[in-house]
Amino acid sequence: MRFNKVAKLVSLACSGMVAVSAPVYAAETEESVERIEVTGSRIKRIDMEGASPITTITADELAKSGFSTVGDALRSSNLNAFGSWGGGSNNGWGSQSTVQLKGASAFHTLTLLDGKRMAKSPVMDGGAANINTIPMAAVERIEILTDGASAIYGTDAIAGVVNIILKKDFEGVQFDARLDRPEQTGGDSSNLSFTGGLNSDKGHLVFTVEHYEQQKIMQKDRWYTQPFVVEGGDPNDYQDWVNISPTGRVLTQGGAGGWVYSAPFSNSDKSCSDVYGDAFLGPLDDSDYPGDTLCAYDYTRAAATSTDQTRNNTLIHYNYEITDQIELTARAYWASNETIDISAPVPASISIPNGLPAYTTDEGLDLVELVADPDAGMNYRFDTAGDRVAEHHDNIYDILVGLDGSTDNLDWDISFNYNKYDNYTWGTGYQLKGATTDLVGQWNDQTNSFEGWDPRDPNSEMPAGATANYDKRMAATYVDINGGLSFELFELPGGAAGMYVGASYREESLDSKVAALAEAGQIVGGNGGSGGEGERDVTAGYFEMAMPILDNLELNLAGRYDEYSDFGGTFNPQVSVRYNLIEPLLLRASWGTGFRAPTLSDLYQGTSEGFGYIKNYLNCYEQGESIDSCSRWDYGPTRTGGNEELQPEESESYNLGVVWEISDQVNISLDYWSLETTNLIDSLGASEIVRTQAKLWEAADAAGVARPDVSTIYPGTEISRLGNGKIDYVVSQKLNVGLSEREGIDVKVGAGFDSDYGDFNFGLGWSYFLKYKSSYSSAGVQILSDDEAGREGTPDHRVNLTADYSYGDHVVSYFGNFIGSQKSWDVVDGSWDPDAGQTEDDGKLYEIDSIFYHNLTYTYTLPWNNSISLGVTNLTDEDPQFAYDGTYDADLYDIRGRTYWAGFRQSF
Structure with missing residues (x-):
């Protein structure tokens, strides 16, 4: 490819999870230098370090970090500032995992596969990619662009881009196997992969198959997800308990009964656990509603915190030189995930308008009267019907065919990409709304006994007919055609100005349905209703210009116009510049606007x-x-539900940075960034x-x-x-009601030293939030909050540390993940003195402590083209850090605990 003198820098990448690139000058010759397409630009160039900050993580660095999946590695990055969803139970997202750059929404981070859009998950309303579906064995490297890029890629690239580059040059055969075993119960995992590569004079084929399994963690298996009373709390008051449900066994009197809630029995010598089983607590009082009592339920005995997962991935990548100037690229990717989500039995309400009489059972249980009233009923945990089990089946199909060519005057490319994401959920153990009312028995005056099912009585068997399935089917399909031309425009003092112009056409469709009874709201205990149905097409035109104004100064311009068939068009520009003040010192700056289009689910969700x-x-x-x-x-x-009147979310971002090669062994970069978003889509x-x-x-x-x-x-x-x-x-619906302001600093440091005693490499990545403000609604007015950086759920410090030591066939690697402390919104009880005239505002805010995770890996290369690896993640066995109410943020903290793992690799 001819694009000469577009840039004058090449990168020096230091080893480690937070690799840093430092600039050095290229020789002033016309010799052929390979140019590559870097994330954030379609113009091929010889440098990686440009006007926008990019962090590169290689496959080797992923392995040394100790993580077994791409999702776990990305979620532990300091760039994933506020954490992100990694999967969990008792929700519709159990099979999903995301990454959220700059602490923004997962919908504001665009995920690419070899520079092309990765299939969006209909489970997440078509707003983000599920990074659980990416096979670790197929990854060559991951490039993370922490700058807005809507001018290049269109929608969703508000906070940045994660570009997963797949292996293409592998030759031979390689087997990998790994076993992970936590010290605590649950969470065991294993994965097995095969990678093969074939070369010919004109073509190259890479084939990867990966199988991964992980066991669930039950809530009862961790002390902090078991029920407990808050410090200083009253164990007889439901409001002072954590991790229990008020829906156990509770009579709900209607107006005729004075609206009182009460435990179903009155025996003073019996507890709820004596009557209904060990999972029930009480009777408890309710300080929010004096006079109410209830039998609460310990759902942690039956519910899982994480899910059982089985993943299978297959990838084929093929390159073929049709002629000296035309190359064919073909890729086929398939992923199949099966996730088992176990939730506690359904908490539901039984309408009993005829009431229930007071009487004593044969076992001596004194049942409390439920007074007949249209609103009379009973809150009832259907433990007698078993747990809720949702089987999520995710299948992704991705096919890419592209041609790249060159002539003496220009380069060109065209590609066709088809991807489809199907999800089917088979849910059992749910309840049919209203059916239980018909199953409740009644008092027979002639026999002077209760006949039929009495839900108050543990020895009264519930008849069949109340259970139901909760089934969902979701499908998202994308067809994307892209093409463009790259050519030189004119000569400038620093070289030839280059330009890329392109166009794309994309069709999107979403078909999301739940079973008819669930759609009608007749199934109790399910979640994640219909995503709706919709389709649209998007036409876009875009350009980039790279202008080397001087040998050490380059100006870049980009712009993109997207026309959506359902809400109209939007134009987004971007300007960036880089300047070498002195040879080892690079200054850079960028500014641009961005947008996120409403998803089809946002618009048409049921x-x-x-x-x-x-x-x-x-x-x-x-x-x-x-x-x-x-x-x-x-x-x-x-x-x-959805709203067809929604408009795009919009953003404005800029970045100011410096990259300094301090020496041949040490380099550093520092970037200040700002991101403002408006018109955010949310449900109140x-x-x-x-x-x-x-x-x-x-x-x-x-x-x-x-x-x-x-x-x-x-x-x-x-x-x-x-x-x-x-x-x-x-009842709510989605509206354009939000805005936010964010500012931060990202620092990367890399260092490498060779010695007679081995080679040493070090890396540091530090993300610091200077400001984070988000809006809240108050009577129709959007009010921007005070600075929330460093508050609960928004840590202002995230740090990654890496260190490698290699000596001969031995390598020892360290990865550290630091999450800063956070001030809670809760005032510590007793920290203010009303007798001294103090108010709660004078009290002390509760502080959530910082946490530091440590991973260690040792690899020994054997003489038969194989190696063994031993490691431990969460070396110091850190539990999550807890909020004032005893809960924790699952997006930030690890629940597996200390985990030992062993891996083996054999190559041929």
Whole structure:
């Protein structure tokens, strides 16, 4: 390829997970130098270190870090500042894993496979790629661009780009095997891979197959996910417990019964565990609703924290020189994941309008009366029906065919990419809404006994007919055609100005359905409703210009216009510059805008229902309590859906950086970045909708006018309440309601030293947040928060450390992952003195401690083209760091604990 003198720098990459590139000048000759396409640009060049910061992680560095999967390695990167989803149980995302650059949404990080868009997961509404599907054995390196790149790649590249480069030059045969065994129960994993490569005069074929398995971790297997009472709490008060559910066995009286909630029996000598089994606690009081009692449920005995996983991946990559000037590239990729998600039995409510009489069973259990009322019922944990089990089956098909060519005057490329992501979920152990009402028996006055099923009585067997499946099918399909030309424009003092112009056409479709009963809201205990149906096409035109104004100064311009068939068009420019102040010192800067298009699910999603805690501001207001200091919580469903009126999310970002080659062995880079996002798509939280309604009531009552509905402020929202003021359900929908401001510094240091006693390499990656502000909604107004960097869930420090020592056939490697401390939003009890006139604002905020994970790896290369590796991850067996209420952030912290592993490689 001819593109001469586009750049004057080559990279020196230091070993380690946080590899750093440092610039040196290339010789001023016309000799042929291979040019490659670097993430963030379609113009091929001889350098890796440019106007935008790129971190490169090689396959060797991935292995030395101690991680067995690409997902685990990326999630432990300091660039994944606030952590990201890595899979978990009791939710629709159990099979998924993501990466979130700059602490932004996973939907703001674009994932590429060899520079082409990776299939988006319909499980995540088509907004992000599932990095659990990437085979470790097929990866040559990963390039992480921490700059906005919508001008190059279009939608989703707001916070940056992760480009996974696959092996293409491998020759021979290689087998890899690895076993991971945690010290604590659960989480065992194993993987086996085969890689083969063939060369000919004109072609090259690489073939990879990988199999991976991981066992689940049950909540009962970790002390911190078992039930406990908060420090200083009352063990008789449900509100002071962590990791239990209020839905165990609870009578819910209607209006005729005074709206009282009560345990179903009154024997003072019996506990809930005596009556219903070891998983039940109480009877407990409820300080939020004095007079209420309940039999709570320990769901951790049955529920899993992580999932059982089985993954199979196959990849074929083929290159063939059709002529001296035309090369064919073909790739076929298939991934199949099976994930078993085990959740505790369904927590549900049984409507019993005819009530239940008080009587004493043959076993001496004194049952409490349920007074007949239209709203009378019972909150009931269906442990008698077994656990909920969701089998997630994910299949990805990705086919790429491309041609690259060159003439004396230009380079050209064209590619066709088809990918499809199918997900099918088979869910068992759920409940058919309303069916249990018909199964409840009644008192027979003639026999003076209760006939049929009495849900209060543990010895009364529930008849069949209440259980149901919760099945889902999701399919996302993408067809992408890209092409472009690269050519020289004119001569500048630093060389020839080059330009790339291109165009693309993409078709997207989403077909997401749940079983008819689930779609109608008749299945209790499921999650993740219909993603809806939709399709669209996207046409784009784009350009890049690289202008070497001087030998040591290069200006880059880029722009892209995308036209969407469903909401219109958007144009995004980018400007970047790099300047060598002196030979070893590179200065760089960039500015650009970005966008994320609403996904098809954002636009057309059907109604889905999720359960959680909702702060009941309306109840507080009606009881004469302050709305702002309300502490009443209810547990109930929130129903959400799509909105066809959504507009794209938008961003503006810039970067200022310096790269300095201090010596031949030491280099450093420092980048200051800023990212502002507006028009963010989100569903309003149920508590905010209830709070807004309460504020509207308060204002209307003060003015003596009719109370307006919350839908006048937030269109499409709704609140339903029971007669006692408890929340029945809340309806929300997706809206363009958010904005954020972020600023930070990324530092990379690399060093390497050779000696008679072995070779040493060191690396450091440090990400520091200077500012993080996000908006919140208040009665229709978006208010930008105070700086949240360093607060709970948003650590301002993330550090990776690497160190390698190699001597002959022996290599010892270290990887460290530091997560900074965080100040909680909770004030420590007793840290302020009301007698001294202090208020809660004078109290001390609870601090979540920092944590440092350490991984060690030892590799010995044997003389028969093979090697063995031994390692330990989380060497010091760190538990998660906990919030004030005893919970932890699963996106940030490890739950496997200290894990030993052994690996073997054989090459031929």
